Amino acid sequence: MQGIHRRSVLSGLGFGAGALALGGSAGRVFAQGEELVVVATGGAFEKALKDHFYDAFTQATGIRIRPVAASNAETWTKLRAMQQTGRVEWDIVTAWPEDLVAQAALLENFDCAKISSLAAQAVDNACTGRGLLRTLGAVTLVHDARKFPNGGPTTWAEFWDVNRFPGPRTMPNAGAPWWPLMAALQADGVDKDKLFPLDLDRAFAKLDQLRPHITVWWRTGDQSQQIFRSGEVSLGMIWSGRAFALQKEGMPIQVSYAGAPPNTALWAIPKGARNVQASLRFLDFFTGRPEAHVPFSDAVTFDTLNKVALSRLTPEQRKDRVTTPENSRQLAQMDATWVAENRAGLLDRWNRWLAR
Numbered sequence: 196m197q198g199i200h201r202r203s204v205l206s207g208l209g210f211g212a213g214a215l216a217l218g219g220s221a222g223r224v225f226a227q228g229e230e231l232v233v234v235a236t237g238g239a240f241e242k243a244l245k246d247h248f249y250d251a252f253t254q255a256t257g258i259r260i261r262p263v264a265a266s267n268a269e270t271w272t273k274l275r276a277m278q279q280t281g282r283v284e285w286d287i288v289t290a291w292p293e294d295l296v297a298q299a300a301l302l303e304n305f306d307c308a309k310i311s312s313l314a315a316q317a318v319d320n321a322c323t324g325r326g327l328l329r330t331l332g333a334v335t336l337v338h339d340a341r342k343f344p345n346g347g348p349t350t351w352a353e354f355w356d357v358n359r360f361p362g363p364r365t366m367p368n369a370g371a372p373w374w375p376l377m378a379a380l381q382a383d384g385v386d387k388d389k390l391f392p393l394d395l396d397r398a399f400a401k402l403d404q405l406r407p408h409i410t411v412w413w414r415t416g417d418q419s420q421q422i423f424r425s426g427e428v429s430l431g432m433i434w435s436g437r438a439f440a441l442q443k444e445g446m447p448i449q450v451s452y453a454g455a456p457p458n459t460a461l462w463a464i465p466k467g468a469r470n471v472q473a474s475l476r477f478l479d480f481f482t483g484r485p486e487a488h489v490p491f492s493d494a495v496t497f498d499t500l501n502k503v504a505l506s507r508l509t510p511e512q513r514k515d516r517v518t519t520p521e522n523s524r525q526l527a528q529m530d531a532t533w534v535a536e537n538r539a540g541l542l543d544r545w546n547r548w549l550a551r
Contacts (some may be wrong), residue, residue, distance in 0.1 A: 230259045231473055234288040237264025238417035239440055240495055247491040252480050258473055266414055267291060268370030274301055274465055283467035286474045290463040291371070295325045296535030302326075303464040309475045312483025321500040326461035327478050330436070330497035333455035333517050333526055334367065334374045337438045338430035339423060340447035347430060349451040354430065355382040355401070357408050364405070365422055365431030368412035372545035373534050374456045375402060377527050378432060381454045391530035395541070399548060412549065423448065434458055439496035439515055452517070452525040492516075 233249070235241050241262050249260035263285065265273065270288050277283045278301060290298065307313060307322035321328040336354055338347035348360045366375045377390050379401035385394075411428055413419040419433040420441055435458070441448045462481070464474045488504030498505060498518045505518070513519050517526070534541075 229257065229470065229473060230261055231286045231470055231477055232261045232263055232284060233477075234263045234265050234270055234285050236266070236289065236416050237262075238415070238420075240416065240436070243491050243494040247487040247494070248481055248484070251484070251487065252477055255480065256473075256476065258476070260477075264415075266369055267294070271298055271301065274298075278465070278467055281467070283465050283469065285465055286468045286470045287477065288463050288465055289329070290326050290461045292326075292459050292461070292529075292531040293534040293538065295323060295461070295463070296532060297538045299325060301466055303466050303468065303471060305464055305471070305475060310479045310482055312479050316483045316485065316503055317500045318502045318505075321482075323461075326463045327482070328500040329460045329462050329481075330495070330499055331517050332435040332458040332460075332497040333452055333522075334371075334432055334458050335435045335438055335455045336378075336430075336451040336453065337423075337433055337448050339426075340449050342429035347449055349449075350453050351378045351382040352384075354378070354432075355405055357405070360430065362429035363410040363427065364408050365411040365413055365419065365428040365433070366409055367414075367419070367432060368549065369414055370542075372541055375432065377456050377529075378454065379405075381527065387454045387525075387527040390527060391533050392537075393533075393541075395544065399544075402548075435515075435517060436495045436497045443496075450515070452522045454527045455525065456527050457517070457529050 235244060241264060245260070245262065249262065253259050267289070271294070274283070274285065274288065277285070290302070295302070302325045304324050307324055310322060310327065313322055318328070336348065336351065338360075340347065342362055343360065348354045348356065353360060354364070366378075373393065376393055376395065376398040379398040380390050380394065381387055383397060383401045411418075411422050413422065413433070416434055416437045419431070420437050422428045423431075423441055423446065435450060435452070435455070438448055438450045462478055464471055468474060482500060485501050485503035485507065488499045488501040489507050492499050492504060492508070493512055496515060498516050508516070515522075517523060
């Protein structure tokens with residue numbers, strides 16, 4: 196797959212701390228009352244987008260942002276239904292790298308040159324034509340330190356060790372079954388850089404061993420946080436940004452990047468969207484505001500596409516980020532093209548396995 200690739204994106208982050216000039220946001224004048232419908236994951240993440248981008252965009256352009264919360268699976272199911280009826284109500288959606296291949300027929304192929312701030316402000320390969328890099332994180336192994344006073348699990352093999360590390364567990368059921376399957380293969384001894392093509396028989400057999408100890412299969416980021424707050428689970432696999440947000444709330448959540456699948460999110464424009472030009476205006480606005488990316492990135496503990504903002508983060512802010520070398524080298528290698536090509540069959544098998 197061309198465009199977004201974890202290693203190529205990370206290689207674009209070795210830059211100095213000097214600020215670069217802000218690219219312009221040239222474009223037509225938009226009428227007061229125009230609206231963009233933007234789909235993300237809701238909750239605290241949506242609030243951070245509103246606080247640092249949505250409201251400022253409305254103030255600068257007069258274009259309102261109406262946020263919609265949806266999971267990855269819901270996004271593509273609803274978008275496909277909208278396109279079949281000829282009424283696409285969403286203007287910008289959240290996509291994963293594999294979606295740019297698997298859902299290509301649902302997405303506009305826009306001109307990256309329309310995003311005037313891209314060259315000066317963004318990391319390399321941030322725009323593919325079907326997607327613009329939004330955030331970089333990982334799907335990490337976490338545990339509540341209060342439940343493991345002698346130290347909790349830090350590898351997927353340890354996560355599977357229910358005798359040494361007893362307790363109710365959680366894993367995602369959020370439209371990306373390859374995440375728990377990647378963890379299962381590592382727990383069974385497969386090297387993190389040699390997971391693909393996924394050996395599904397081996398992975399599901401390993402998941403069979405752990406399944407009785409998974410008390411919640413979370414569907415949304417908010418749910419993954421709430422079950423830790425309530426004490427319903429004590430260890431699990433959740434998005435890094437959500438885990439660090441729990442830390443900021445004062446919870447003693449410990450996070451391990453060892454073998455974590457990368458979690459890259461992009462902005463994309465649906466084919467048939469009513470406001471493509473306004474959407475491109477927003478993508479340009481989002482790209483070119485390092486002064487907003489710094490507090491946004493700190494709030495959600497994800498890295499973003501803005502290389503100027505990344506250079507301004509303090510060492511304390513950088514230590515937990517996925518693009519910090521000591522963290523990024525621990526990540527599992529992902530093959531987004533394989534996932535895209537095998538997604539339908541994989542989801543079908545996953546759903547049948549969960550329903551057993």
